[in-house]
Amino acid sequence: MTGLPAGLDRGRALHLLGEMLRIRQFEARCAESYSAGSIRGFMHLYDGEEAIAVGIMQVLGPQDAVVSTYREHGHAIARGIRMGPLMAELYGKRTGCSGGRGGSMHIFDARTRFYGGNAIVGGGIPLAVGLALAEKMQRRPGVVACFFGEGATAEGEFHESLNLAALWRLPVLFLCENNLYAMGTALARSEAQIDIHLKAATYGLRSVAVDGMDVFAVEQAAAAAAEHARSGGGPAFLELRTYRFRAHSMFDAQLYRDKAEIEEWQKKGPLITLTTQLKAAGLMTEDDYQRLVREADAEVAEAVAFAEASEWEPVEDLLRHVYAEARPS
């Protein structure tokens, strides 16, 4: 952490912490609902990486698009997808933001231009390049924020896509959440070059490494990257260095890393650090903090109630949405 920005406004500080808390509390409740059997399938929680989602989303507007991965609850919440439909999606209910058809790994939302929820590692990256191509060809000002993990940088689609985006100078923000483990494989066990941003730089695009535990550092880097892309400078790459506090998915016994390592990272987690800093700077009291937690908990509880009260899609609808229902006349 580099410390708080000079002249930080109290309201803004509490907003950023509040957004991160909303994600943390949502994920905690997801884990409970998973244990209770209300959520099934694969579920990947975001604890530890909240500063990235929140920092990035501060610089995006409604004209911009987001392409995400299977660890996308945090991105979805920070992007403004309401928690009720989000939780209902995890429950598989028809009121879910993807109509219940996707589940935890496939969050989609047209209103916020949230294009998944893509669960093939690296598979969303070409999609983001195409969305950016559409922005450019239609002379629209949008940029496309494309999230993926450091594991994806071993995939061919990553390299093909960076080359194409740089070649055509497309407005993509390549956002690599480097949490050091591709499922259970440590970075140094899978990559010859572990400075991920250096790999990206070889494609001739703007590329920097950022402390992904510092929401202000993320926001600042994202603002510069978005400005670069928006002004026709082409794609930008951010390697956001972070750590996942929980298991890869709910099936992961974490045999590949030490508890001590996790505890070390938790001490420098994005929430605890920001909380400590804001209190030390006199920008937040313990009462303020407790109020933020209560508000987040209340929102999550309401979302769970919504999801639980929602109906299942009738089995008669099974074959819907294989093809578009609105046909040209």
Added chain:
Amino acid sequence: MNAEAVVTRITYREAVKQAIREALRSDPRVFLMGEDVGHYGGCFAVSKGLLAEFGEERIRDTPLSESAFVGAGIGAAMGGMRPIVEIMTVNFSLLAADQIVNTAATVCHMSGGQFGVPVVIRMATGAGRQLAAQHSHSLESWYAHVPGLRVVVPATIDDARGMLKPALASPDPVLIFEPASLYNMEGDLTDASVNADLSTARVHRRGTDVTLITYGASLWRCATAAEQLAAAGIEAEIIDLRSLRPLDDETILQSVRRTRRAVIVDEGWRSVGMSAEVAMRIVERGFYDLDAPIARVCTEEVPLPYPKHLEDAALPNAARIVAAVQGMFGHAN
């Protein structure tokens, strides 16, 4: 004679090019991208001249990165454009299979119908040009297996000219397979203003004694076989499937109910392919209408060899089709 009824004689290649040109002229959202579609003119010369007419913004040469440019076509379609993505051959499309199968085919469903993928992906398929085992296969049935995709194979000049427009109007991803051996074929374009539909089969030749069910380049092998059979007193009906997904069961069954015999001719391999699918659909709903077991003429189970005599021996041909039909009538030659 009015202008629209004029019959013009053109090649299959020219028919495809005319369709692309018309689409580019009539809709600013349409663009063409793929390997060597611009300055080279297309590996099969389909897009030759289009770069000069439409410029680099709309005729986009891509790097050799099938996954990225097919995925970019999918993304551009979701972002409001109407891309025509050209892949050199179906063999190369396997490098983009992730984007086609895992993304294009699933987004509508995974998003609960919020997003569609109105992309058109064209590629060459099939053998006959001595291009050996990595440029000659007929893998379209692999894609026809996948819900969420539409798969068409234009075999005639009219379909080569007519299928692109409805494909671009489709809110779903459409894969168009162009048999490479047909690009030089000349034929009559009967009416350029007619839009071919994307979901029905077509009776190519009327007959009463046996139904030959086929698609793509094998249509013309069946046509030759039918002439030879007619000389021997057997009138074969030929059905051009045109669309492999959806499959037009009704046209197939109506024909088989009349002829009571079916031979499926498929340039794909016999095992686990289109011919098996078509045969089973006949069995499921038309078993008691059959007077003979269904027969199949497919490519031999071998990666396609380079030498002409071996390639020819591997592929379906008129002699094998005639023999299969005669076998049904109990007089194998």
